Amino acid sequence: MNPSMQNAQIVLRSVHKWFGEFHALDDINLSIAPQEKVVICGPSGSGKSTLIRCVNRLEAHQQGHILVGGVELDDDERKADMIRRGIGMVFQQFNLFPHLTILENCILAPMWVKKLPRKHAVDIAMTFLERVRIPDQANKYPGQLSGGQQQRVAIARALCMNPKVMLFDEPTSALDPEMVKEVLDTMVELAGEGMTMVCVTHEMGFARQVADRVIFMDRGRIVEEGKPEDFFAHPKTDRASLFLSQLLH
Amino acid sequence: MIGRLILTYPDAARRTGIAFVLCIITLGLYAMGISSAWIGYLIPASATWLADNIALGRLFAAGMIALILAANWMALRQLSRRQQIIGVWIELFLLLMLFFYSFNLSLPFIGKKIGYLISQGVVTTLYISAISIVLATVIALAGAIAKLSKNGVIYGLATFYTSLFRGLPLLMQIYIIYLGLPQVGYVIGAVPAGILALSLCYGAYMTEIFRAGIESIPRGQSEGATALGLSSSQTMALVILPQAMRVIIPPTGNQFIAMLKDSSLVSVVGVWEIMYLARTQGQTEFRHIEMLITASMIYWILSIGLEFLQSRIEERFGRFNAR
Numbered sequence: 001m002n003p004s005m006q007n008a009q010i011v012l013r014s015v016h017k018w019f020g021e022f023h024a025l026d027d028i029n030l031s032i033a034p035q036e037k038v039v040i041c042g043p044s045g046s047g048k049s050t051l052i053r054c055v056n057r058l059e060a061h062q063q064g065h066i067l068v069g070g071v072e073l074d075d076d077e078r079k080a081d082m083i084r085r086g087i088g089m090v091f092q093q094f095n096l097f098p099h100l101t102i103l104e105n106c107i108l109a110p111m112w113v114k115k116l117p118r119k120h121a122v123d124i125a126m127t128f129l130e131r132v133r134i135p136d137q138a139n140k141y142p143g144q145l146s147g148g149q150q151q152r153v154a155i156a157r158a159l160c161m162n163p164k165v166m167l168f169d170e171p172t173s174a175l176d177p178e179m180v181k182e183v184l185d186t187m188v189e190l191a192g193e194g195m196t197m198v199c200v201t202h203e204m205g206f207a208r209q210v211a212d213r214v215i216f217m218d219r220g221r222i223v224e225e226g227k228p229e230d231f232f233a234h235p236k237t238d239r240a241s242l243f244l245s246q247l248l249h
Numbered sequence: 250m251i252g253r254l255i256l257t258y259p260d261a262a263r264r265t266g267i268a269f270v271l272c273i274i275t276l277g278l279y280a281m282g283i284s285s286a287w288i289g290y291l292i293p294a295s296a297t298w299l300a301d302n303i304a305l306g307r308l309f310a311a312g313m314i315a316l317i318l319a320a321n322w323m324a325l326r327q328l329s330r331r332q333q334i335i336g337v338w339i340e341l342f343l344l345l346m347l348f349f350y351s352f353n354l355s356l357p358f359i360g361k362k363i364g365y366l367i368s369q370g371v372v373t374t375l376y377i378s379a380i381s382i383v384l385a386t387v388i389a390l391a392g393a394i395a396k397l398s399k400n401g402v403i404y405g406l407a408t409f410y411t412s413l414f415r416g417l418p419l420l421m422q423i424y425i426i427y428l429g430l431p432q433v434g435y436v437i438g439a440v441p442a443g444i445l446a447l448s449l450c451y452g453a454y455m456t457e458i459f460r461a462g463i464e465s466i467p468r469g470q471s472e473g474a475t476a477l478g479l480s481s482s483q484t485m486a487l488v489i490l491p492q493a494m495r496v497i498i499p500p501t502g503n504q505f506i507a508m509l510k511d512s513s514l515v516s517v518v519g520v521w522e523i524m525y526l527a528r529t530q531g532q533t534e535f536r537h538i539e540m541l542i543t544a545s546m547i548y549w550i551l552s553i554g555l556e557f558l559q560s561r562i563e564e565r566f567g568r569f570n571a572r
Contacts, residue, residue, distance in 0.1 A: 095472060
């Protein structure tokens with residue numbers, strides 16, 4: 001396995017998860033180093049989303065061990081809450097809070113979880129909204145923004161908690177094609193700043209550009225992993241080459 | 250055949266249709282046994298003719314009313330939508346007043362009693378309702394969260410509570426609490442018993458409303474909040490409930506109005522609210538109907554106040570829907 005296991009940011013050891021009869025994660029072993037960028041791909045239903053949702057315990061695994069920053073995730077909800085503060089997550093459907101303005105979306109967690117004074121939280125939020133280039137929309141409601149803008153707000157909202165790790169769960173799959181680029185550009189920028197990133201995505205151009213490692217999953221198992229240039233040029237398994245041949249890129 | 254006729258002669262078809270509808274209304278009114286007396290009042294000269302031709306007179310009266318309705322309909326159609334609404338309200342209100350007028354009410358008697366009805370009755374009704382509404386809301390919130398709980402004991406408590414208090418008639422609950430609690434050694438006053446019964450009963454109904462409201466919020470919302478590190482109670486209070494309010498408020502407004510009127514049931518244990526006073530104040534001079542109609546109007550006015558309040562609150566929580 002990865003030699004840097006001791007100081008790995010995220011470690012999964014023989015993780016299993018079932019949804020009823022369905023074996024969603026089947027013996028997952030994975031370790032992700034600080035600042036590493038990992039792209040997870042695979043056919044739908046292969047367990048990619050379940051895998052990263054287990055990392056911040058939106059789903060609970062049933063066997064094996066998951067460690068984030070050296071702390072093991074278990075049934076202790078408060079420990080899970082602690083770990084979640086260090087992990088930002090971006091969802092396919094954005095999951096912005098429609099009853100709050102963009103700014104309020106961004107300051108909610110800093111104010112209530114980190115207990116920052118409002119003024120301080122606003123300063124942080126505006127910094128990140130400027131970084132994703134939508135500071136002028138701060139007082140609008142999410143429903144008034146385009147999908148691409150909403151997803152960039154979602155990224156800024158996660159960054160406001162100053163996370164060490166960012167998880168992306170198909171962040172561009174719900175977007176109109178012309179908005180995919182603005183979100184990917186934001187993610188590329190973020191990668192350039194040394195964030196640890198785990199991305200479930202089918203954007204192979206993005207994977208080529210920023211990923212240190214590509215992981216290919218099928219039926220709940222990690223079938224293949226490798227550097228993007230190797231994986232895309234010479235997939236080792238038939239399953240992966242079939243999958244790649246079906247992608248348009 | 251008929252379809253082609255209608256298409257070929259649209260105007261004639263339309264007029265025939267209108268005449269047909271008028272005939273139906275006329276016959277309907279006639280069948281309902283409408284009287285021709287009002288024509289006799291308006292045109293005294295026709296009285297003898299009406300007396301001689303009873304059936305014909307009634308048919309004529311029904312026809313006249315149908316024509317008046319049609320004329321009214323045409324007149325209202327000339328107005329803008331807003332004026333139409335106001336016009337309909339005024340007309341129906343006047344008809345209602347005419348209906349009350351037909352009881353030959355003694356206005357001086359109402360004038361004499363209305364002050365007391367308001368200062369004692371309305372005040373009591375309002376404070377009983379207001380306290381019950383607040384308590385019912387708190388119960389409903391707790392009940393809804395309990396019903397969504399994974400803990401079996403809490404879920405069991407919540408389901409038993411809603412089942413029992415939705416299943417018993419409110420009147421029975423008032424009796425059971427007022428007469429039953431002293432049996433187990435707790436003597437309860439009439440007003441607290443009424444408030445307790447109202448809040449428990451409406452809390453049970455509203456538990457279901459709150460639960461449905463909370464469940465209507467997509468799962469992504471709580472996942473988004475959880476992923477940011479918010480605790481489950483923070484997620485509920487800051488993310489889920491403010492959005493659920495939009496779904497919860499309209500039916501809750503209904504419940505509040507219903508409760509305001511159901512507070513009249515508390516009169517059975519002798520609380521001096523509007524209904525109790527309406528029943529007792531009329532007795533001295535055998536003017537029951539005066540007091541009952543006055544009380545009805547007071548309930549209506551209070552309900553209108555609540556309707557107004559509801560629409561204001563709805564506006565407030567619907568804000569973020571603006572696009």
